[in-house]
Amino acid sequence: MKTLIAYFSRTGITKKLAEDTAKKTGADLFAIEPVKKYSGSYLLCVAEAKLENLKNARPAIVSKPQNLSEYDTVVVMFPIWWFTCPNIMLTFLEENDFAGKRIIPVCTYGSSGKGSSEAAMQKACPQASFTSCIEATALKDKAADAIAEAIAVD
Template sequence: MSKTGNILIAYFSYSGNSKKVAELIQEKTGGDIFRIETINPYPTDYNAVVDQAKREQEYNYRPKLAAQVDDMGAYDVVFVGYPNWWITMPMAVFTFLEEYDLSGKMVIPFCTHRGTGLGGSVDDIAELCPNSTIIEGLEIIDDEEIGQQIDIWLDRISISNRLSYK
């Protein structure tokens, strides 16, 4: 994978799994990292988080974010990471993608999950970023050999190889 161009790795992580993947991608690409966090943190109780995530999705709610990317215009490539919540991204990631104009940028999803893969998240990203090139995403199901899975994926999607989902 080429380390040319300006790369941002933006991620939302509840349990730390997506954060771990984001940090490995940063280590391997040399990009900048940005954590997508909500102003009001999610509950620590798993069942309460599940209930809240489901309600947010049902009502198409956009939680407010705690921080913003200083200069999104400086990036050509934006990796977007998240856990799969209810077959798509957490609503905080929807908020993030709607706050920036990612036109002309490569947007590369990565997702942690427990058996649901990327779900409908790639379609949702394509809808939110209609003027971006959406590159093949990575889905991580468990903690085994994450580094190796990321290496194989990064080799497959080399930045010059623009596999678009449009």
């Protein structure tokens, strides 16, 4: 069983968790990067996220993962933006073939919890099998262990 950790991170928190989890599990890493970078200002970024949600926008991604067909499990890691996953995650799920794959969503957040991220991702990618979203922030330093356990379940 081969695992890919695909992550989006604006501040580096989700990236660090993805890297720590990859080291622990031996999974491959893929950074989901927007063509148009989000603002470094928190307030401006919040406004961008709200606008994307209102318009149901799908931000363009720099590249797609190579050889996605080789992976059985894909861990998707993302921060919560405006009570859901960032729309760039929906772009990622809609533009790649996840038919028959197991997707493990993992979110980080400041205070809001996973919000509607599970429903949004399942709607964007109905051909995959989703596990429950792992709320990494609530697990603190045990998050990588919890993700590794979820990956190991077959």
